[in-house]
Amino acid sequence: MKSIKIILCILFVTLQIQAQKKKQSKPNVLLIYTDDHRYTGVHALGGQDVKTPNIDKLANEGLIFTNTYLMGSYNGGTCMPSRAQLLTGRRLFDLKGIGRVIPTEQVAIGEAFLNAGYNSHVIGKWHQDNKSLGRMFNSGATIMSRGIYLTDHYRMPLWDWRADGKYTKENAIIYIYDKKGNIVKRGVKKGEIKGPINTEKDGPHTSEIYANNAIDYIEKNKKEKPFFMYLAFHAPHDPRQAPKKYKDMYPEEKMKLTPSYMEQHPFDNGHMTTRDESLAAWPRTPAIARKELSDYYAIITHLDAQIGRVITSLKKSGQYENTIIVLSGDSGLAVGNHGLMGKQNVYDEDGIHVPFIISGKIKGKGRRIDAFSYIHDIYPTICDVANVKIPESVTGKSLKPVIDGKKEQVRDYTYHAYRQHQRAYRKGEYKLIEFVRAPDIDKHSKVEFISGSRTTLLFNFKKDPWETTNLAFLPEYKETLDNMRKEMREKSIELNDYKERNEYPVDFWDYYTD
Structure with a gap:
């Protein structure tokens, strides 16, 4: 009898250890989404003069997808449908309206990871409805775009994560520096939204705020559960503001324009007077295009530095090797290409071609995968790589068969629409x-x-x-x-x-x- 008890005890302990190992073996997932960041806005991907050493390192250690695209948009603010496609894994034509609302029957990516036993955490830009924000994440930090919008990276109205989902103008906050140079939060003052553009002397950049939030979460993570973190930067979206030392890296008179630079688009593309196209005068002279490109590269390099800080925190905390790191942009951006400034088009770099990298726990030594894919394929791919069940509501296609060398393509064409x-x-x-x-x-x-x-x-x-x-x-x-x-x-x-x-x-x- 005694020997049976010993055997049962050993068996119980063994099962507990195996269960613990299985629990610990689930990888963390860090999904980094950048804003208006075209494929050639990463040096390792497009070979342009932009400096992105930290993203380059992720790319050169991981997997690079060279043909990933935004399917399109039915409105000029392509950020919204792009995010809806990423978060739902659904095609443009499968979204509700323009993608502002994610219906409950569409299982969003945060929900899929919550259902798989993850803690789901959000930081940064959110363009969908509050209900889907609440059901997709069980924790979060600073949230952007819940009712007040200001085009100023140095005093963007933000909200602390709220479990009750009540984001009002009254609880909006702005990050500023106090007299001692410390970062503090305060409410938005009446009439302040229409105030002048601020600078690095007034407060931290949105990219710094979001990176600080991510680092804080990583350092305090108790590792009881694996985490899924959606880290959505607002950069390099305009206004293309960056600290002076980053702007100084790109002297305007020395900027090399891209092969598709034009002073003016040669015909009416149907939407020539959008907000983005009003950011620069017509024609887009070489001087104007160089100035805009200088600003664009500067804010990208600053963004890259913040992403580098987040990656460093993962390594210092011992979580890097068990974290699948995914980075993608939400759209391209013209910045002088074809005489355009915005992303309201279906040219590749100008509107739909985005960077897509998987790195961290996933090693690839910079292998380039040329298979056609869309932003809405990222969701099922992440699930497949992390061994999380792909919900039936997802209409995108996993790229894992291509990653594993079992297929060359999961698609033989891409189709795109703009309005x-x-x-x-x-x-x-x-x-x-x-x-x-x-x-x-x-x-x-x-x-x-x-x-x-x-x-x-x-x-x-x-x-x-x-x-x-x-x-x-x-x-x-x-x-x-x-x-x-x-x-x-x-x-x-x-x-x-x-x-x-x-x-x-x-x-x-x-x-x-x-």
Whole structure:
């Protein structure tokens, strides 16, 4: 009897140890999402003059996905649908409206990790509804964009995480320096939102605030549960502010413009007067473009330094080797490419091509994966890599078969939409972009006062990645063009791009004719 008790005791202890090991073996996940950060905004990815040593290190130690794209947006604020696609793992055409609200039947990524036994933590920019924020995370730090928005990285209205989900103007805060140079929080003063742009002398940059929050969480993490952290930086979104030492790294007169730089976009793309396009005067002279590019690279390099601080804290705390680190941007940004400033387009670097890196626990020695993918494929890929069940509501595709070498592609094309104005289709070496501008009708007389227009572009993406040489009018590309047009229309039906959308009464396909 005594021996049986000893055996049972040993068995019990063994099972407890195994259970503990299994519990500890779950990897942490750090999902870093940057704002308006194009693929070539990482030096290791695009080889441009921007300095990103910390992101480069993640890329060179991990996996680099070279063909990851935003599927598109039905509004000029592409940040919102981009985040909805990332957080739900669903296509643009599967979102509710423009992506502001995430319905309860769509299991968001934070929920998937909560269901898998994780602590789910949020820091930074949040563009969706409060209810989905509350159900996706069980803890958090500083949250941005809950009701007051100010384009100033040095005094952005922010909110402390609230379990009750009540983010009001009254509980908004601003981080500033006190007389001793310490970071303190205070409420937003009446009329302050319209005040002048602040500088590094007045308070910490949003990238510094979010990095500080992340470091604080990592250092205090008791490791009782694995964590899923969504760290959403507002940089390098405008205003492109950075501390002087970072701006000094990029003298404006020495900036090298990209191959697709133009002073002015050659035709009306349907949405030429958006907010982003008003950030610089027309034409975008070389001096203007160099200034904007200098500011862009400066804020990216400052962002990179903050990401480096977070990675260092993971290493010091002993959690780096058990943390899957994922970094992606939410959209591209033109900053002078094709004569544009914003991201309201379907050109690659200007609007839809984003960095996507998996590193930390996942080793890849900088292996480049050329498989086509979308932002909404990141969610199922993370789940697959972390061995977390992918919810049925997810319509994206996991890239793990490609990572494991079992497949070369999970997609053989990409399709993109921007409002009712633009559609793009990429397959093989070629990319088709179609622009439609519907006629403007006087509401009273119902007379057309500005004619509609249509423009077709065809690029050989392998030879012309910056999309500078239009092949659409050349006879030798007629068959390729016809096939691409035919397939794009077929995909639009397959993807449900004909769905009625109350936000925009005019549909692209109503005015697109062969």
